[in-house]
Amino acid sequence: MSEIDVLIEDAAWNVLDLEALCVRAVNATLAYRGVADAEVAILACNDARIATLNADFRGKPRPTNVLSWPSEERGAEKDGGIPDTPDDLELGDIAIAYGVTASEADAAGISMADHTTHLIVHATLHLLGFDHERDGDAALMEGLEVEILGKLGLPDPYNR
Structure with a gap:
């Protein structure tokens, strides 16, 4: 059984049952790849905190x-x-x-829960070694996201 630790650093996330959403999204992604047992830690933060992390680890001093x-x-x-x-x-x-997540969901006209689920699936695929830097990798990763989200009953986020 997978261990998924969710640390909610920003109380704004309390509008969702974030822990349940993350567990569902991570487990669906792991199951799709045939990974039965894993550990993942998730930090639910604000834009200022992620901007600092983005600057420190990617050299991009802006929120993502x-x-x-x-x-x-x-x-x-x-x-x-x-x-x-x-x-x-x-x-x-x-x-x-x-x-950033709330703004993107609002701009796309989708629920916060659906967009957050998509982003957690996306990030979990990164943890599993998938990326979107090269064209073939991007097409593969996007296809996997669509399939996993479909299994969760969510629509294709790339075809709205």
Whole structure:
């Protein structure tokens, strides 16, 4: 059974049952990849905190919606390739910012819960070694997101 720790640093996140949402999104993503047991830590923060993290780790001093830190490099060598299933149960960490996420959901006309679920699925795929830097990788990752979200009963976020 996976261990998913959610630390709510910004009380604005209390509008959702964030822990249940994160557990559902992470477990759906892990199950899709055949990973039965893993550890993931999620920080639900504000825009200022994620801007600091984005500056510190990516050299981009601005807020973003979600960040992820895999515990090890798992990416596929070939563009569009499937990363190996991780051996390490400790997959890594995710941070998600309330303000950016809420603004994006509002602009897209979707619920905060649906957009947050999408971002957690997206970040969990990063922890599993998927990325979107190369064209083939981006197409693969987007397709996986759509399939996983579909299994959760959510619409394709890229086809609105």
